[in-house]
Amino acid sequence: MKAMILERTGCLDEMSGPLRLVELPMPTPSADELLVRVSACGVCHTELDEIEGRLTPPRLPVVPGHEVIGRIEACGAEAESFRVGDRVGVGWIHHSSGDLDENLSPLFAGTGCDVNGGYAEYMTVGQDYAVSIPDNLSDTSAAPLMCAGAVGYRALRLASIVDGESLGLMGFGGSAHLVLQVAKYLYPQSPIYVFDRKQAVQEFALQLGADWAGRIDDPPPGKLDAIIDTTPVWRPIVESMKHLARGGRLVINAIRKEDSDKEALLELSYHEHLWMEREIKSVANVTQFDLAEFLPLAGKIPLQPKVTTYPLEQANEALRNLRAGGIKGANVLTMD
8 A cells, every 4th residue: 555654753844755655565453443445634733743853653664644534444353333434534542541531541542653644545443443424524624623623622622611702713724723613603702813923824714704813922802711822832822821811721732842932931921921810721632532522513513624635645745835834724635
């Protein structure tokens, strides 16, 4: 089968092609696993973290990719939850403890990091960690939902807002443009303010229904009850704390942060930014239960991701475009 593999880590700008197209043997599902023929796989910033060494895979080479949509090609002897031909998705969680807090378990294994993922024609996954995809979502539309959408949904729940309270979205990429649509559906009376450094992305946010959009350091119309940060850097943390109301909550939706502007944290003032019971909380992965709850909701809304597609062989180009920023929505690799 065709697959894109990561063989070494390093600065993306100094690598001619971080991923290499190879032929690999088709994987064989174990007793409780499914063999999935991949049709689409989203491109996530976590792949950049893997490539650049902020989230080093335990072994190399590895096949990245954890926003996977495909059809079941074969079922293990004990896998009875699905049938051959069923369409399923696989997210960042490949397997874990099965507990409600399995996202925090030391047994957590990330798809495309701890095990081979979806930048390939086939992959395997345990039946408990595959999820059915609503019929009204196409493969390419569903792919970003498996991580960007699902972890965004988890972040929105952790933000703990009620309808009418204000929400800020710091950065407006693959995850935040989905969070905006979910929030508008669940909290129709809540004003939503979007912060992004690119004017074109700000305009995109307004088109999707944001009540206001500006740069990261622009003052919003009012203090915010909660902010979800999806950026890979530190400056937005400081700016977010400036914008929070008393008792407000910042939810950081990122697995890793880059060190390029870490000195910005020295500007944090306890009195101005943290006092008055303002909170900072991180999002750690997703669970199988998040996916099972979120996907039906996504189909009901229905969510409409903005996607740019690339053939599998152009995964490096898709990653470089993601690294450059300014993408409206999400990048998705297709196998056909």
